[in-house]
Amino acid sequence: MSVDPSVDTGAGAPPSIEFDHYSPQYRDNWQQIADENLARCPVARSGTYGGFWLVSDYASVSRVIRDDATFTSTHNMDDPSDPRQGIVIPPNPMLQVPMEFDPPLYNVYRRMLNPYFSPPAARALEPFVRQAVDALLDKVCATGRMDLVLDLGNPVPALATMKLVGLPLDDWERFAEPMHGIVSHPAGGPEYLRCMNALQELGNALGALVPGLREREADGLLSGLAKATVNDQPLSDGEVVLIALLVMQGGVDTTTALLANTLWWLEEHPEQRQRLIEEPALLEHATEEFLRIFTPVPALARTVTEDVVVGGQQMCAGDRVLMSFSAANRDPEVFDDPAEARLDRFPNPHASFGLGIHRCIGSNFARSWFQIMLRGVLDRMPDYAIDRDATRRNESIGIINGFFNMPATFTPSEPRGVPMPE
Amino acid sequence: MRVTVDRDRCSGHVRCAALAPQVYRLDEEGYAAAGAHPVPPGQERPAERGALACPEGAISVSR
Numbered sequence A: 001m002s003v004d005p006s007v008d009t010g011a012g013a014p015p016s017i018e019f020d021h022y023s024p025q026y027r028d029n030w031q032q033i034a035d036e037n038l039a040r041c042p043v044a045r046s047g048t049y050g051g052f053w054l055v056s057d058y059a060s061v062s063r064v065i066r067d068d069a070t071f072t073s074t075h076n077m078d079d080p081s082d083p084r085q086g087i088v089i090p091p092n093p094m095l096q097v098p099m100e101f102d103p104p105l106y107n108v109y110r111r112m113l114n115p116y117f118s119p120p121a122a123r124a125l126e127p128f129v130r131q132a133v134d135a136l137l138d139k140v141c142a143t144g145r146m147d148l149v150l151d152l153g154n155p156v157p158a159l160a161t162m163k164l165v166g167l168p169l170d171d172w173e174r175f176a177e178p179m180h181g182i183v184s185h186p187a188g189g190p191e192y193l194r195c196m197n198a199l200q201e202l203g204n205a206l207g208a209l210v211p212g213l214r215e216r217e218a219d220g221l222l223s224g225l226a227k228a229t230v231n232d233q234p235l236s237d238g239e240v241v242l243i244a245l246l247v248m249q250g251g252v253d254t255t256t257a258l259l260a261n262t263l264w265w266l267e268e269h270p271e272q273r274q275r276l277i278e279e280p281a282l283l284e285h286a287t288e289e290f291l292r293i294f295t296p297v298p299a300l301a302r303t304v305t306e307d308v309v310v311g312g313q314q315m316c317a318g319d320r321v322l323m324s325f326s327a328a329n330r331d332p333e334v335f336d337d338p339a340e341a342r343l344d345r346f347p348n349p350h351a352s353f354g355l356g357i358h359r360c361i362g363s364n365f366a367r368s369w370f371q372i373m374l375r376g377v378l379d380r381m382p383d384y385a386i387d388r389d390a391t392r393r394n395e396s397i398g399i400i401n402g403f404f405n406m407p408a409t410f411t412p413s414e415p416r417g418v419p420m421p422e
Numbered sequence B: 001m002r003v004t005v006d007r008d009r010c011s012g013h014v015r016c017a018a019l020a021p022q023v024y025r026l027d028e029e030g031y032a033a034a035g036a037h038p039v040p041p042g043q044e045r046p047a048e049r050g051a052l053a054c055p056e057g058a059i060s061v062s063r
């Protein structure tokens, strides 16, 4: 995991490390590993997964992610010998549309999607999200115990995403379960493959809805996509499904992970928990700091299209590059005392939503959902205590740095009588 | 005071508009309206903070 002293790091040869973002060691020590890489080898060569460059410092991560001509997101599913294998290492078995596209085609898709994800769109969904939070907390508040992940952090983003896409809310677990399995287990393992198959079947079910939606008015993104055109052509059924699945994968688990890490940390820092309860205005900056310090999506990949030097290292066309957002977010060149969570940190140009043209399209939703969920907990169970021994982190944090569950107890309170939203 | 948003760099993080909604208007896609905008009186400090908050360095401020 750390720099191997037996490898020649002298003249010419790049620093070489064995970096496995799916390993338990990485899950348990990612901060230390990031800090060590930042200090010793901010751009290093790793031998795992067929070999790739691990880019850790902020300047190099932002250089790579902003230069989409030299560092492509393209994923050639038809030809595995093409080095352009998209934004996950090892490659995702399903094409991520349009995340694994490049300009100019990418921009057409992105412009078509942007209005569904704008700040007004996020605000319009807030009453729904508030009601979902209240109704879910109603179910547990009188008992004095709940699972912060299973009873709140999972269902809220999943329900909101179902609403956004325009799918029946009752089906949320059918979608959320395999998506959670994919991001919490090592890529290519048995659990991961089972969940990928389940997701493919759900994709088929979605595909069956598309022809009907081309004719009929309905709410939600799926209906919008069924009627949308790209360069004057309607999207194919398959593309509609892939876009919807990408949005759903982006929508579930990521915000869940941010909430779970935050609640875990606030319990460890009672004075900061108290501060957030007393100064709700702090939440605006604190959200950015939680995004920075926990980096729910720790890293994503690109492929080099032409020889280029980054951070003093010579990269060659065809090389794969993993951008460590979680390390860039701890770069002391950009963030004072990077290991410290400062709730009022400003400015805070963290890379947690990526940078450049692929900037997380769901960022307006993510901030809003996170803040509504966190407020709900701090308001209704401010003295929550986590059962740390019974809490399990994701088996692997290669895709998402999150938790599987988080049982907690608190002083019981009366339900508010809020029904689940329709 | 004027702020100028470079549309080629702006990628819609919306930190500018979150801190200074009266200075930075968004288009229907949720990106900051491009070009030069005069800063309304009394909005100088929010305008500067909004520019500082932009993770893409897309905003320049001139007096």
Ligand code: HEM
Pocket (backbone or CB within 6 Å): A073, A087, A098, A099, A100, A110, A161, A246, A247, A248, A249, A250, A251, A252, A254, A255, A258, A295, A296, A297, A300, A351, A352, A353, A354, A355, A357, A358, A359, A360, A361, A362, A363, A365, A366
């Ligand atoms: C805290 C929560 C979240 C984090 C940390 C996060 C992180 C990211 C990152 C780093 C990217 C950039 C991908 C790249 O550069 O290749 C991204 C893209 C994306 N995210 Fe998120 N995300 C979050 C929440 C959401 C939500 C709530 C949604 C949907 C409602 C969503 C949907 C997407 C989509 C569709 C893309 C692809 C954008 C494109 O390539 O045009 N994300 N996300």
Ligand code: SF4
Pocket (backbone or CB within 6 Å): B005, B009, B010, B011, B012, B013, B014, B015, B016, B017, B024, B030, B031, B032, B053, B054, B055, B056, B057, B058, B059
């Ligand atoms: S903060 Fe920067 S990138 Fe975000 S909308 Fe404003 S100008 Fe654009």
